[in-house]
Amino acid sequence: MITSSKRSLLTYLVHATVLFLVVIWTIPTAGLFISSIRDKDQLSVSGWWTALSTSEQQLVTRANDPSKQIQVGDKFVIQGNLFEGAPGAVTFFGFSSLEPAAFTAGSVAALRNDQTLQVMENGDYEFSSPTEWKGSRGQRIFYSAEVPPRFTLDNYREVLGTEGLGKSFLNSLTVTIPATIIPILVAAFAAYALAWMRFPGRALLVAAVVGLLVVPLQMSLIPLLKSYNLIGDFFGVGSKTYVGIWLAHTGFGLPLAIYLLRNYIAGLPREIIESARVDGASDFDIFRKIVLPLSFPALASFAIFQFLWVWNDLLIAMVFLGNNADQLVLTGQLRELLGSRGGNWEILTASAFITIIVPLCVFFSLQRFLVRGLLAGSVK
Missing domain, CATH: 1.20.5 (Single alpha-helices involved in coiled-coils or other helix-helix interfaces)
Known part of the structure; x- marks a missing residue:
């Protein structure tokens, strides 16, 4: 007990x-x-x-254009609504930045030259003057208002349209999907060979793969970029292409992929492999019909890690793609927005959520295989 x-x-x-x-x-x-x-x-x-409670805000707006004034009796009047049809309640108002809450809603404020201003609680306002209003801009109105929660998708429309995030979103998908699939394909073949095929130097190759896991990415960027530029110049191919970043992410992701998949595949029941060989199946048939279906948890585990790594990458994208607006990925676009629109929280939050929504979908769709694949591929 x-x-x-x-x-x-x-x-x-x-x-x-x-x-x-x-x-x-x-x-x-x-x-x-x-x-x-x-x-x-x-x-x-x-x-x-x-977000779900009414908030009190200190706001300022300009009245309607004086060209829209109307004459009522011997007065010239400019009318409008501060909320422009949206819900809200005015508590105080004023016409000067020094006294933005000098008058309560519904009272009449005396301006210069016998002009008056009245702001009602529902946001209706009225400027009145014994003479015609002059100028091209309306008078400023300062007011305090209790505004109920307002939710909108305008932030997403702005970032996907005018801010260029839609193009960057497609660029990130163009980089991430091939950079996730290619290393999985290569690593699966290599892992099967290292696990079940007998050949000289296999142990040395496994040790080399384990050693490459601890190599810092930053140490290999410069020699890798120089080699890629030399190959590109030799074949007459530009250096800032998607092929370059696909190959770079493939190279950086292969050691972990081979390590995880090799350990998982080596742990598969030997009887199944030997029975297939007795029946005359080749190594390719065994790999395609037996090993791959049984290795899906390990494949899904690495796919999650590789996808998240490539999607959130900025360094490799800047090195192999640059800052060209047509090839800028999401992380690069967010960096640009932080510099130019750092004070616009609505832009930054919408952009950030667009950035994380795809990794969240990938993770939740494959997470049931994550722990099973990692445990099976790491304890051998």
Whole structure:
């Protein structure tokens, strides 16, 4: 009973810890999504956790163009609504930045030259003057308002259209999909050979693969780029192409892919392989009909890691593709937005969520194979 009680307590502790980690990782993602669909005025004055509550904002706007004034009796009047049809309630208003909340909603503020301003609680305003209004711009109105939550998809429309994120999104897919598939194909053949085929130097090759796992990526970038440029000049191919970045990501991803897949494939039941050979199956038939279907968990595990790595990469993309707007990937476009639109939170949050939505879909679609593939491919 004591052992069972301790085991139950440990189980609850493990579940509580996992739940805590899930919540810790989910909260920032939820906050990013909520911020990306909020109205930009509300996002600039309050946090995402207040998105479902009414917020009080200090705002300023200009009245309608004086050319739209109308004459009512002996007065010239400019009318409009501060909210332009959106919900909200004005509490205070003013006509000077020194006293932006000098008057309560519904009262009449006296301006110069016998002019008046009245702002109602629903946002309706009226400028009145005994003489015709002059100038090309409307008068400024400062006001405090309680604005209910407003959600919109305009942020996504802006970043996908005018900010060029749609093109960068396609560029990232163009880079990531081949850079994930190619190393998986190459590594699967290599892993089968290292696991089940007898040839001289196999142990040395396995040791070399393990050694390449600890080589820093930054150390190989310059010699790799020089070699690629020499080959490109020899064949008359430009250096800033998708082929270059596909090959670069393939080279950087192969050691981990071969290591994981080789250990997984080596752990498959020997009886199945030997039975297939007795029946006359070639190595290619065994690989295609037996090993590949049984190795799907390991393939999915590496696909998740490789996809996330390539999708979130900036360094290799800058080296092998450059800053050309036609080939700029999502991470590069986000860097540009941070420099030019760093104060526009609605742009940055929408861009960031577009960046993470594809990796999230990939992870959740393959996550059931992740732990099984990693455990089977790492403990041999």
